[in-house]
Amino acid sequence: MTSPTNSQIKEMAILAGTERIALRITDLCVQYATGTLALSNVSLTLRQGEFVAVVGPSGCGKSSMLRVAAGLLAASQGSATRSTEHVGFVFQDPTLLPWRTVRGNVELSGELRGTRRAERKAKAAEAIGKVGLSDVAGQRPGTLSGGMRMRVSLARTLASQPELMLLDEPFAAVDEITRGRLCDDLQRLFVADKFAALFVTHSIAEAVFLASRVLVLSDRPGRLIGEVPVPLPYPRSPQVRFTSEFTELTAQVSTLLTDGEKPLRAKKKKARETAA
Ligand SMILES: Nc1ncnc2c1ncn2[C@@H]1O[C@H](COP(=O)(O)OP(=O)(O)OP(=O)(O)O)[C@@H](O)[C@H]1O
Ligand SMILES: [Mg+2]
Numbered sequence: 001m002t003s004p005t006n007s008q009i010k011e012m013a014i015l016a017g018t019e020r021i022a023l024r025i026t027d028l029c030v031q032y033a034t035g036t037l038a039l040s041n042v043s044l045t046l047r048q049g050e051f052v053a054v055v056g057p058s059g060c061g062k063s064s065m066l067r068v069a070a071g072l073l074a075a076s077q078g079s080a081t082r083s084t085e086h087v088g089f090v091f092q093d094p095t096l097l098p099w100r101t102v103r104g105n106v107e108l109s110g111e112l113r114g115t116r117r118a119e120r121k122a123k124a125a126e127a128i129g130k131v132g133l134s135d136v137a138g139q140r141p142g143t144l145s146g147g148m149r150m151r152v153s154l155a156r157t158l159a160s161q162p163e164l165m166l167l168d169e170p171f172a173a174v175d176e177i178t179r180g181r182l183c184d185d186l187q188r189l190f191v192a193d194k195f196a197a198l199f200v201t202h203s204i205a206e207a208v209f210l211a212s213r214v215l216v217l218s219d220r221p222g223r224l225i226g227e228v229p230v231p232l233p234y235p236r237s238p239q240v241r242f243t244s245e246f247t248e249l250t251a252q253v254s255t256l257l258t259d260g261e262k263p264l265r266a267k268k269k270k271a272r273e274t275a276a
Helices: 006-016 062-070 102-113 117-130 146-158 176-193 204-210 238-242 244-259 261-275
Strands: 021-031 037-047 051-055 077-082 087-090 164-168 196-200 213-217 224-229
Touching: 021 062, 021 196, 037 062, 037 077, 037 196, 037 224, 051 204, 062 077, 062 087, 062 164, 062 196, 087 146, 102 117, 102 146, 117 146, 146 176, 176 204, 196 204, 204 213, 204 238, 204 244, 213 244, 224 244, 238 244
Parallel strands: 051 196, 051 213, 087 164, 164 196
Antiparallel strands: 021 037, 021 077, 213 224
């Protein structure tokens, strides 16, 4: 008898109920009223405390998938089930209120949920400290750099203590140096808070640096065409990006993105030939 693989052991733990699922997406299809089929039959499971990245070509339905996962958009077919209502969504744009201070912006989610003033203030101060912005807590967003504004957005989400974080290309609008630093920050926050994260990005290096698994989607309609496990232990130092193991993993993701469609096309061609 052969011994079970790691993924089989994990599946058994899930079946036995000893491992908590944060998000389960099953056979998800998203079709808009315009007729555009954005996403086709995507299934994935995100465990509590797991960081999963999703990469795929522009327009393949990544944001649509996150919107369904957050409950902001209805599935056309299939489902997305969350085990928690403590969900944080980080958008590409920080979307801060310009007339409010950093503190005021971070307190907003607590205000909307009706959290008591003292508790709201304490949570906001803690979240602002975690992203390293305590010294500018009284300033307005217009006085901050792009990277600092993104940190405020992260702090606003962290203040609601999410168990599930959905991040849609949160660092796409900032320069490369800031992007690398924000990635380091996000990893530190993940290691400290252990939320489950589904992270959409166009950057393969960002995906490999942050995630324990990278999922690759096809061109629209997005289908899951592959998965690359990232066995690098957390916490990962910024220098891990210069190791041969890291380069090998990014190459695997890159190859899936460029070649992933080929086996599918070959299969379809063979099916057409057989039918003819
Ligand atoms: N509200 C909408 N109504 C109609 N079509 C939409 C709507 N939102 C998105 N789409 C279409 O669905 C497809 C997938 O869009 P989506 O934003 O999910 O892609 P994406 O993978 O996030 O792309 P990108 O990487 O560029 O952000 C696109 O063709 C887009 O034009
Ligand atoms: Mg998008």
